[in-house]
Amino acid sequence: xxTPPPLRYQHGTDPQFAQRAADTFSLEDFDSALMLxxxxxxCGQEMDFMLVKELFRDGTGEGDGTGAxxxxxxxxxxxxxxxxxxxxxxxxxxxxxxFWSLTLPAGAGG
Ligand SMILES: [Zn+2]
Numbered sequence: 043x044x045t046p047p048p049l050r051y052q053h054g055t056d057p058q059f060a061q062r063a064a065d066t067f068s069l070e071d072f073d074s075a076l077m078l079x080x081x082x083x084x085c086g087q088e089m090d091f092m093l094v095k096e097l098f099r100d101g102t103g104e105g106d107g108t109g110a111x112x113x114x115x116x117x118x119x120x121x122x123x124x125x126x127x128x129x130x131x132x133x134x135x136x137x138x139x140x141f142w143s144l145t146l147p148a149g150a151g152g
């Protein structure tokens with residue numbers, strides 16, 4: 043007998059997701075990326091989310107694309123990447139469908 047996950051897949055967001063993630067996720071800084079790890083604020087499964095710094099650089103100046111700094115305080119969108127597949131998920135989609143915006147703490151990637 044297996045116990046089905048208590049949640050169905052649902053693509054959606056809630057202000058609480060961002061709040062909870064900000065409280066519980068840990069941030070690791072690699073040279074070219076930031077790794078956020080913690081429990082999904084909706085389904086509670088452990089998940090990792092990789093942010094490539096290039097994606098949230100300030101797009102001004104630096105014609106060759108090097109040397110720009112990440113921009114602390116700029117929100118990025120995260121979504122559930124838990125390995126669990128929930129009832130109602132589109133084919134090949136894992137995670138519960140939750141997404142939320144995360145504001146990087148000042149100094150991240152500094
Ligand atoms: Zn989730």
